[in-house]
Amino acid sequence: MADLYSTLGLKRGASEADIKKAYRKLAKELHPDRNKDNAEASSRFSEVTHAYDLLSDADKRAQYDRGEIDEQGNPRAPFGYSPGAGRGGFGGPRGEGVHFEFGEGGDFGDIFSDLFNGGQRRRGSPFGQRPQRRGADVAYRLQVLFEEAAALKPQRVTLSNGKTIDLKLPPGIESGRQMRLSGQGEVGPGGNGDALVTIEIAPHRFFKRDGDDVRLDLPVRLDEVVLGAKVKVPTVEGAVMLTVPAGSTSGRTLRLKERGFHRATGGRGDQLVTLMVDVPGGDAELESFVKQWESERSRNPRASLGV
Known part of the structure; x- marks a missing residue:
């Protein structure tokens, strides 16, 4: 998947207002109601909505900007890690890849501190180990009554695990809007996945x-x-x-x-x-x-x- 900022036609460092403005513009152009027979537009709409959902979450955006999670919101492997590498854990056969030299008075702690951003190791990614994957996201489709969508009445959603939550609809809600419920997906060793709820506003008989x-x-x-x-x-x-x-x-x-x-x-x-x-x-x-x-x-x- 392309860089989330470029998906919205933005550069890194864009403000929250710029992100919201870019999403609204693209969502109107690519909305399924306007492109019923255009599969490419539907695919782009999903990508744009996903990019907005992640970048509009302040915590996840910060993780993404630091390179801690990828475009799908999954944890990235540690710097230099390559699956299938030797025990050295850094790309290529044993003894190749990243090489450290320590002069007199060298301190392993300093090296690891620089590598892991001031001693704070990335969650779920201990040095030299494969990062644990989070649980899968679970997709839902929720039909909302016309009047309730207009009035922003909370919607009760029953998840696949039987848990019931009240979903707060955001201003500007439209059919096709996808809402992300963090941690409400499948359980995984690296943390729970998310619930992705696609809203569909039901037509009304006279409105x-x-x-x-x-x-x-x-x-x-x-x-x-x-x-x-x-x-x-x-x-x-x-x-x-x-x-x-x-x-x-x-x-x-x-x-x-x-x-x-x-x-x-x-x-x-x-x-x-x-x-x-x-x-x-x-x-x-x-x-x-x-x-x-x-x-x-x-x-x-x-x-x-x-x-």
């Missing part, structure tokens, strides 16, 4: 997502748009009252502020309510009224279209 906004087509009566009214409107967190201005037309969109999805950058999207005038069929009284409504029958609402 539609538009970026961080939520859209809703709202049926209204003719008298409600002509005379104006207060009507009850469903939102992702329960019904609220909406004022329909008098003289509104079918297709007019009204805004309920901060009733949408939570943004990754802070704040929240809105709910956009589009009025859809619902005219009942077979209503004799309405038909009689319209036949006598001379001013309306003589008006051409399509004049602006040139017809």
